[in-house]
Amino acid sequence: MVNPDTATKPNAGNSNPAAPDSMEDRRGMNTRKLEVRDLSVHYSGNTVLSEVTLDVWENEIFGIIGPANAGKTSFLKCINRMNTFTDNMEVGGQILFSGMDIHQLKNVYALRSRIGVVFPLPVGLPLTIYENVALAPRLKGISDKTELNIIVERCLTRAALWDEVKDRLNSLGSLLSGGQQQRLTIARALSQDPDLLMLDEFSIAVDPVTTMRIEEVLKELRSEMTIILVTNLVQQARRLADRTAFFLDGKCVEVGETEALFEGNVEDPRTRDYIEGKFG
């Protein structure tokens, strides 16, 4: 097993000629980004997620759909070890992240620096727009102003925000509209150069046109990172996700190729009913 505290990005600077070096190769070989085995979550002893076993491949968009209280957000919280910081949250089972058992990690921050997270409502830092995005690169040791400028512009552009803020980068992020703050959160998540990006109902506070622009960006980002997309918009999962998991009442009912699920090729009729809007 890989040493959890020293491992770096697996595909960065790939020098092994036999190793896969394109997105298609990696997906084709089903390289596992995450291996989740018998995962369970309890809050103050109440079980809200159990028996979740699934894999997420490198460079795929992995959709998670399901009604309220299904345990979708709790699942994401396990992956970046939120339980370490939440007193009443207990996690069972195993999660391997690029082969590393995340529960064995001593340095949780090393794991978190590889995972970008976007929550449903923007969580702004009390900083300027520029500093919201430059903070993570600075913490990684980048101090060259030109390099930081390039990163800030690239991340804001990818988050479909650059044109709206390029003339006021030094004003506070908290003065932006709700939808703009959400895009700033996405830019900040990208500024970490994560190898896993997790989005939890990112479009709740974002208008439909901007949502479509961000969706286009996510499709492009798939060549560089793995994306987990929790969405309450089943059609968004259909547009974006390579594979989709259906969560219900604290269980993962099934995982399948998105198109197959939406065409009705399901293992469990509840998946079809949810996709067809019969409940939820």
Ligand SMILES: Nc1ncnc2c1ncn2[C@@H]1O[C@H](COP(=O)(O)OP(=O)(O)OP(=O)(O)O)[C@@H](O)[C@H]1O
């Ligand atoms: N910190 C917490 N303490 C106690 N219970 C919690 C906590 N966080 C979540 N829960 C409970 O866990 C269950 C699953 O919540 P979770 O947020 O994972 O569901 P979800 O599928 O993301 O729902 P939604 O679609 O509404 O976001 C819910 O019943 C919720 O009340």
Ligand SMILES: [Mg+2]
């Ligand atoms: Mg949720």
